[in-house]
Amino acid sequence: MRRRIPLIITFIIGVVLITGYFVTRGPFNTLYESFSDYFAIITVFAFILGGGSLLKIHLKRVSSRAADWPYSVVTLVAFLVTLVIGLFKVGNPGGMGGEILASGSWLRFMFDGVYNPLSATMFSLLAFFVASASYRAFRARTKEATILLSAAMVILLGRTPVGAWLTAWMPESLAFLELPNLANWIMAWPNTAGQRAIMIGIALGVIATSLRIILGIERNYLGRGE
């Protein structure tokens, strides 16, 4: 029974949502609209679930002194401090009725002074690692790797004014070989074709998996318990 009821709920909601998408009148449409509203409400609870899960995992790591447990302490402290400051709007000039990120509030200070620079720093480190990895691993070892390498070089140069400058000497009849034009061509044609193939493949996979879930064939989401 514990497995059957979720399967029935999934089946009914799946069928109603699919039908409601195509039948835009009558009860199906009303149900479709109602389920959309429920979805908006339910997703908010995902934050509570996520927060609870984060607390559980890191408290466990700290209590069992697992590897790198001090990082878990930092995570927990940062999470709880931000949560309390955000929930109770500590230091907010407008008090509890004030805007969440009002100027002068502690949360605004944390966002601008801590989260913003930390986040930007982490992301900007990518440039260093990409450069180092490209230097060590980007080799024209095979035919495919050579094509990839050539396309990357064209895009890298073609997406900067240097690309235009390097190939500006080309005659009008060979304008299509100018680096910016080549870069645009790669993005508009081979890239689009490849992306479309991937997207259509993923979409077909999603449809197949969704049907399996709605029909109760795929049951992994229910967990292992009987």
Add this chain to the structure above:
Amino acid sequence: MRIPDSILQIDRRIIFLLIGAAVCIPLLLKPRFQDSPTPIVQSIFDTVERLPAGSRVFLSFDYGPDTAPELDPMAKALVRHTMTRDLEVSFFTLFPEGVGQIKKITDNLLPVEFPDKAYGRDYVNLGYKAGLGGAINTMVVNFRTLVNADAEGTPLDDLPITADVDEMVDYVIILSLTAGDPGLKEWIQFAGDIAGIPVMGGGTAVVAPELYPYYPQQLVGLMGGLKGASEYESALVDRYPAYRNATMEATMRMGPQVVTHVLIVLLVLLGNLAYFLGRAGRGNRAGRKGLAGRTGRGGQS
């Protein structure tokens, strides 16, 4: 150690230093690279340009501080353009961190550059809504269910700019600045295709290739990475010369990007050159060893 091997085994800290210099030196010297808009960027500019004053525009900041260096310049260029055209802009975000990005515009850019524009009349902050792509779907199905007040809790009916907004289709265009999911793709799938609202915007250089398949049928235009932002800025300056002296962040940041790209290209070429020289050297030695083995002589050379 032979030269090709020593080149291949350069300490990665040297590469880090080179990249650091490639970013910092252009930032200090501030070289200006003139850009011209490509059709995919010009298309956004022309669409905004054609809108009559007072048209409602929905601008979603679907990114956080990590991708702000790429997307903030797009946001500023779009806000400058829409405000110059006297359009009514509703700011929104599907990212929790996007709230801070909107605040940067409403607290810093708008009061300084457009002091005559008033909150609630010319622009409004609708804040963050949870639900990823599902939130867009809910807004298209029943806008007021999800968005019934601005970020400060003021009911939409009490704000002149949103008093008449009952449905998503009351907006003439949707602009999204995208760092991943949810973003432009979801706006196209759940709002553009279903409600028929033109969708356009910008994405990071990593996200942009994934969005090309939607252009031009489902996506009116796209700014890809810093280059796209720089192209939009140049279109803005060409049309409105008053912005010539304004700080155009993308144009300014193209300096470090150009030098870094060139450096990476040179590093990759150098790495490949060393690889092939090393391989040729090893091939020659192996050939000589094989020859020496077959003739019964020692392999010294």
